[in-house]
Amino acid sequence: MTRYSIAAIPGDGIGPEVMEAVVHVLEALSDAQGGVCFDFVELQAGDGAKAETGMALPPGTLGAVERSDACLFAAVGETAKEVILPLRQGLDLYVNLRPAKVYPNVPHARGDVDLVIVRENTEGLYTRIGGRGPDWGVSLRVITRRGSERIARFAFDLAEREGRRRVTCVHKANVLDATCGLFVEACRDVAAEHPGIEYEEMIVDACAMRLILEPERFDVVLTTNMFGDILSDEAAGLIGGLGMAPSGNIGEGHAIFEPVHGTAPDIAGEGVANPMAMILSARMMLEWLEEREAAAALEEAVVEVLREGKTLTPDLGGSSGTGEGAASVSRRLAQKEF
Ligand code: IPM
Ligand code: MN
Numbered sequence: 001m002t003r004y005s006i007a008a009i010p011g012d013g014i015g016p017e018v019m020e021a022v023v024h025v026l027e028a029l030s031d032a033q034g035g036v037c038f039d040f041v042e043l044q045a046g047d048g049a050k051a052e053t054g055m056a057l058p059p060g061t062l063g064a065v066e067r068s069d070a071c072l073f074a075a076v077g078e079t080a081k082e083v084i085l086p087l088r089q090g091l092d093l094y095v096n097l098r099p100a101k102v103y104p105n106v107p108h109a110r111g112d113v114d115l116v117i118v119r120e121n122t123e124g125l126y127t128r129i130g131g132r133g134p135d136w137g138v139s140l141r142v143i144t145r146r147g148s149e150r151i152a153r154f155a156f157d158l159a160e161r162e163g164r165r166r167v168t169c170v171h172k173a174n175v176l177d178a179t180c181g182l183f184v185e186a187c188r189d190v191a192a193e194h195p196g197i198e199y200e201e202m203i204v205d206a207c208a209m210r211l212i213l214e215p216e217r218f219d220v221v222l223t224t225n226m227f228g229d230i231l232s233d234e235a236a237g238l239i240g241g242l243g244m245a246p247s248g249n250i251g252e253g254h255a256i257f258e259p260v261h262g263t264a265p266d267i268a269g270e271g272v273a274n275p276m277a278m279i280l281s282a283r284m285m286l287e288w289l290e291e292r293e294a295a296a297a298l299e300e301a302v303v304e305v306l307r308e309g310k311t312l313t314p315d316l317g318g319s320s321g322t323g324e325g326a327a328s329v330s331r332r333l334a335q336k337e338f
Contacts (some may be wrong), residue, residue, distance in 0.1 A: 001034065001035060001036070001037060002035065002036050002037075002291070003036075003037050003038070003039065004036065004037070004038050004039070004069040004070065004289060005038075005039045005041060005067070005068045005069050006026075006038050006039065006040050006041065006068060006069065006070055006071065006072060006285075007041050007043055007064055007065045007068035007070070007071040007072070008023065008040045008041065008042050008043065008071070008072050009042075009043050009044075009045050009046075009061070009065075009071065009072070009073045009074065009076075009083075010042065010074050011045060011046040011047075011048075011073070011074050011075050011076040011077070011083075011263065012046045012047045012048055012075065012076055012077040012263045012268075013075055013077055013262070013263025013264055013265050013268040014074075014075060014261075014263055014264045014267060014268050014273035014322075015046070015074030015075035015076065015263055016074065017268075017269075017271060017273050017275075017322050018074050018075070018259065018273055018275050018277070018278035018322060019072065019074040019278065020322075020323075021275035021278060021279070021322050021323060021325070021326035022072060022275065022278045022279050022281075022282050022326070023040055024323075024326055024327070024330055025275075025279055025282065025298070025326050025329050025330050025333070026038050026282060027330075028329075028330030028331075028333045028334055029294055029297065029298060029330075029333050031334065032297075032333045032334050032335075032336055032338065033293070033294055033297065033333075033336075033338045034338065035291075035293070035294070035338065036286075036291050036294050041064060041068060043061045043064050043065070044058055044061065045057050045058065045061050045076060045083045046076035046077060046079055046080075046083055047076065047077040047078050047079050049079075050079050050082075056076070056079035056082035056083050057082055057083045057086055057087070061087075062086065062087060062090050062091070065087065065091065065254070065256065066091060066254060069289065070254075070255050070256075070257065070285050070288065070289060071087075071254075071255070071256040071257065072256075072257055072258070072278075072281065072282060072285065073087075073256050073257065073258035074258070074259070074278060075258070075259065075261060075262050075263040075264075076262075076263065077262070077263045077265070080262070081128075084249075084256075084258070085126060085128070087249070087256060088121050088122060088249050088256070089122050089126075089127075091249075091251055091254045091256070092122060092251045092252070092254075093121055093122070093249035093250055093251040093254060093255065093256060094120065094121050094122045094147065094150055094151060094154075094250075094251055095118060095119075095120075095121055095151060095154050095248070095249070095250040095251070096117075096118075096119035096120070096121040096225075096228060096232075096247060096248070096249055096250075097116065097117075097118060097119075097158075097247060097248045097249075097250055097284070098116065098117040098118075098119060098228070098232040098235070098245065098246075098247045098260060099114075099115070099116040099117075099246065099247075099284075100113060100114075100115050100116070100117065100232070100235035100236060100238060100239045100245060101113065101114045101115075101239060102114070102238075102239045102240070103239075103240070103244060103276075103302070103303060103306045104303060104306045104307040105306045105307060105309045105312065105316070106239065106240035106244055106306060106316055107240055107316065107317055108238060108239050108240045109212075109215075109237070109238045110215050110216065110238060111216070112215075112216040113215045113216055113218075113235075113238050113239050114216075115215065115218040115219055115220070115221060115235060116158070116162075116164070116219075116220055116221070117221045117223065117228055117231055117232045117235060118151060118154060118155040118158065118220060118221065118222045118223070118228075119223060119224075119225060119227075119228025119229065119231075119232060120147060120148070120151040120223070120224050120225050120228065121151075121225060121228075121249055122147060122225070123142050123143055123144060123147045123224070123225055124141055124142065124143060124179075124224045124225030124226050125139050125140075125141050125225060125226045126225045126226065127140065127142045129142065141176070141179045142179075143178075143179040143180070143182050143183050143224065144182075145182060145185075145186055148182060148183045148185075148186035148187065149186045149189070149190055151222065152169075152186055152187045152189075152190035152191070152222060153190055154250075155167050155190075155220050155222040156190055156191065156193070156194040156197055158220060159194070159197045159219070159220045160194065160196070160197065164197075164219045164220050165197065165198055165219055166197065166198040166199070166200065166218075166219040166220065167187075167191065167194075167197055167198070167199050167200075167219070167220045167222050168200050168201070168202050168207070168218060168219070168220065168221050168222065169183075169184060169187040169188075169191075169199070169200070169201045169202070169222050169223070170201075170202050170203075170204050170207045170221055170222065170223040170227055170231065171183055171184050171201065171202075171203065171204060171223070171224070171227075172203060172204050172205075172227070173203075174203060179224075180224070183224055184201060187199075187201075187222060204223070204227045204231075207221070207231065208230075208231065208234060211231065211234055211235060211238065212234075212238075215235075215238050221235075232245070232247070232260055233260065236260055240315075240316060241274075241315055242259070242260055242261035242262075242277060243261065243273070243274025243276060243277050243313065243315045243316065244274070244276055244277055244280070244316075245259065245260035245261065245277050246258075246259055246260070246277050246278070246279075246280035246281035246283070246284055247259065247260050247281060247284070248281065248284045248285070248288060250288065255285070255288050257281040257282060257284050257285040257288075258281055259277030259278045259280075259281050260277065261277055271321040271322050271323065272313055272314050272321055272322060273313065273322050274313040274315050274316065274322070274325065275313075275322045275325050275326045275329075276302060276306075276325065279298070279302060279326065279329060280299075280302065282298065283295050283298045283299050283302070286298060293338060294338075297333060297336050297338065298329075298333070300332075300336070301329045301332035301333045301336070302329055304332050305325070305328040305329050305332055308328070310328070311324045311325045311327075311328040312325070313325055
């Protein structure tokens, strides 16, 4: 039996609701599978933590995440940039992996979308270097060769590993020739090491449009931090919304898995948030932990529950609550043979 220590950051808004849901699902998985189990270490961060302790990211949280085998992060409100950005940068989680895939019974714009955004996660505009005076503001965009090469390598390795055929490098080098110019150059060099994978380049504004017109043509989208942020919400919009969009912040040896959605203050506390983005983030975590059988079982259980369509949350056109959706996934897991 492999025992994993999982740092759990519930955060604010719907965060604690979807965290509770995913913890139940992972417990059901471990009961059913027998080969894996989890010790959850709950950590404080976010608006609530700031109100209580004066710090959005209390000292110790980063260290505790570092000591864990992996981290599940639900959602943090107004203080997000004081929490998730220091975690990403402090642990050098340079990949933000954001799959966008259409699941059964999920209302979506177009069928057949199955793409993955590989977003650089430590550089670009997110270093937050800059300043402001009364009448001006400056945000410095930092791109390095090392940062660009390693994210490009991750994208091509992923394409090879997952049998994906094409990598699209998304940039704005026609205007941002210094930063995007360097990014594209690094991507081209890495592409040359992977002749088996088709490589193309696309300017970000054109990509934003083509994602709407022909999303099924995209496979691996490789891009810088801010472009990846924007395009991943757009991609979520194609596959049923943020309630269906998981992600992983991945580095060498550490990783934090979080739904792309935020705290959804409009529905917080009502128990109707879609737990699937959080559950699918846990599936990504299992894959990263190399618990492939467990990951596959969880994916299957989610597909079965969605296909059955009896416990969909309101964002998917149903009338079930967060807990009911998660309980259906747990029940399916309990019936699986491992
Ligand atoms: C995301 C979020 C964060 C980001 C914010 C909350 C700091 O939008 O994970 O996509 O911009 O990266
Ligand atoms: Mn975002």
